[in-house]
Amino acid sequence: MTITAIVGANWGDEGKGKMTDVMAADSSYVVRYQGGSNAGHTIINPFGKFALRMLPSGVFYPNVVNVIGPGVAVDIDVLLQELESLTVRGIPSPQLRISERAQIVLPVHRMLDELEENRLGTRSFGSTKRGIAPFYADKYAKLGIQISELFAEDHLRERLEHLLESKNIVLEHLYGQSCIKVEDWLSKLSEQAEAIAPYLCDTTSLLHKAYRNGEGILLEGQLGALRDPDHGIYPFTTSSSTLAGYASVGAGLPPYAIEKIVAVTKAYSSCVGAGPFVAELEGEEAEKLRSRGGDAGEYGVVTGRPRRVGWFDAVATRYGCRIQGATSVALTNLDVLGYLDEIPICVGYETEGEVADEFLFPQKLSSAKPVYKRLPGWKSDISQVTKMEDLPEAARGYVEFIESEIGVAITTVSVGPSREQIILR
Numbered sequence: 001m002t003i004t005a006i007v008g009a010n011w012g013d014e015g016k017g018k019m020t021d022v023m024a025a026d027s028s029y030v031v032r033y034q035g036g037s038n039a040g041h042t043i044i045n046p047f048g049k050f051a052l053r054m055l056p057s058g059v060f061y062p063n064v065v066n067v068i069g070p071g072v073a074v075d076i077d078v079l080l081q082e083l084e085s086l087t088v089r090g091i092p093s094p095q096l097r098i099s100e101r102a103q104i105v106l107p108v109h110r111m112l113d114e115l116e117e118n119r120l121g122t123r124s125f126g127s128t129k130r131g132i133a134p135f136y137a138d139k140y141a142k143l144g145i146q147i148s149e150l151f152a153e154d155h156l157r158e159r160l161e162h163l164l165e166s167k168n169i170v171l172e173h174l175y176g177q178s179c180i181k182v183e184d185w186l187s188k189l190s191e192q193a194e195a196i197a198p199y200l201c202d203t204t205s206l207l208h209k210a211y212r213n214g215e216g217i218l219l220e221g222q223l224g225a226l227r228d229p230d231h232g233i234y235p236f237t238t239s240s241s242t243l244a245g246y247a248s249v250g251a252g253l254p255p256y257a258i259e260k261i262v263a264v265t266k267a268y269s270s271c272v273g274a275g276p277f278v279a280e281l282e283g284e285e286a287e288k289l290r291s292r293g294g295d296a297g298e299y300g301v302v303t304g305r306p307r308r309v310g311w312f313d314a315v316a317t318r319y320g321c322r323i324q325g326a327t328s329v330a331l332t333n334l335d336v337l338g339y340l341d342e343i344p345i346c347v348g349y350e351t352e353g354e355v356a357d358e359f360l361f362p363q364k365l366s367s368a369k370p371v372y373k374r375l376p377g378w379k380s381d382i383s384q385v386t387k388m389e390d391l392p393e394a395a396r397g398y399v400e401f402i403e404s405e406i407g408v409a410i411t412t413v414s415v416g417p418s419r420e421q422i423i424l425r
């Protein structure tokens with residue numbers, strides 16, 4: 001069995017949840033290794049439709065061990081609500097293990113995220129206000145709280161007091177809010193600690209044993225390559241690395257253990273939040289694509305906001321696959337394009353009178369104009385097709401053209417949101 005990372009090649013929302021749900025059938029472990037409750041993975045399977053924000057996408061298979069690694073921003077409230085909602089909907093209790101080293105999102109993180117977005121007004125980043133940026137800022141400023149610290153009361157009180165010293169100054173003087181006292185949090189944190197205690201363990205040892213025993217492990221990324229803080233469209237990025245390279249760190253496995261890296265990309269582009277988006281569509285054309293995209297239109301899973309949409313961007317996706325180190329690609333949402341007579345693909349960026357086929361620095365991206373190649377559409381419903389050879393010629397041509405542009409083999413094509421709507425090449 002192999003260790004495989006499933007990651008996004010673009011802005012996120014590429015359909016990683018669906019791909020993880022499909023691939024989890026042959027795995028023993030599914031691991032979340034970064035990010036928090038700020039993005040949802042949509043899964044449609046025989047149990048119904050779900051939007052998982054904290055739980056790994058393997059929770060629908062009773063034999064799969066689902067792991068939340070040390071790199072994740074754990075929002076305990078969201079995690080417990082999600083577990084509860086699975087029970088209510090009749091899903092057998094999943095096997096869940098949470099790293100004792102993972103840190104928790106505190107109420108002050110969510111508060112600061114919201115206050116700062118409001119303060120920024122028109123300059124805001126379009127944060128989902130789940131506290132993720134303040135959480136990771138505190139983690140790297142050594143102010144964060146690891147889950148294991150919740151079980152040592154005096155130590156916890158001291159650490160929270162240390163955190164609140166600086167937070168209260170900002171709350172009071174920058175945002176005009178009242179100060180927070182440690183006592184406001186202690187009893188809730190102790191309840192939360194008790195609730196998650198049965199799931200805690202040393203997940204690094206657990207995964208090392210699984211790796212040595214040759215068990216199948218899926219590492220499930222959140223968001224996409226263009227949201228990576230180092231390689232993405234900074235500052236319109238998220239606050240933890242979205243790259244497969246980080247999966248070994250955030251999960252706790254040797255870097256050389258990851259053999260396969262599946263980059264997921266949509267057959268068109270979508271983006272939630274602010275920042276340059278070269279192949280973006282506006283007006284009626286955008287609305288037509290948005291209303292047909294995904295399983296119920298392109299609207300954010302966490303926020304319900306309309307997603308920005310555009311044609312497939314070969315320049316951005318080639319770059320996304322490269323920085324992910326993709327060994328193969330899963331192309332999703334191909335069925336969505338069945339209404340078009342012809343389908344533009346962005347193959348270059350025009351900037352300062354020249355056409356670039358390499359992804360550009362964020363400042364240059366904002367003024368770049370897309371250069372399109374138009375491919376014939378197939379004008380039919382392909383959502384029940386299960387073999388490549390049964391796709392209309394134009395749909396096959398579309399897949400092959402994208403493959404030649406991005407330079408990575410497309411081994412899976414998804415033609416609908418459900419588990420079984422999949423073509424393996």
Ligand code: GDP
Pocket residue numbers: 008012013014015016017018039040041042043044223293294295296301332333334335336414415416417418
């Ligand atoms: P993730 O965060 O990468 O898992 O992606 P999201 O769940 O945020 O968004 C992907 C959207 O596409 C969801 O609405 C999925 O149900 C939907 N989806 C995934 N694959 C397909 C597909 O092949 N066709 C269609 N029509 N929808 C798909």
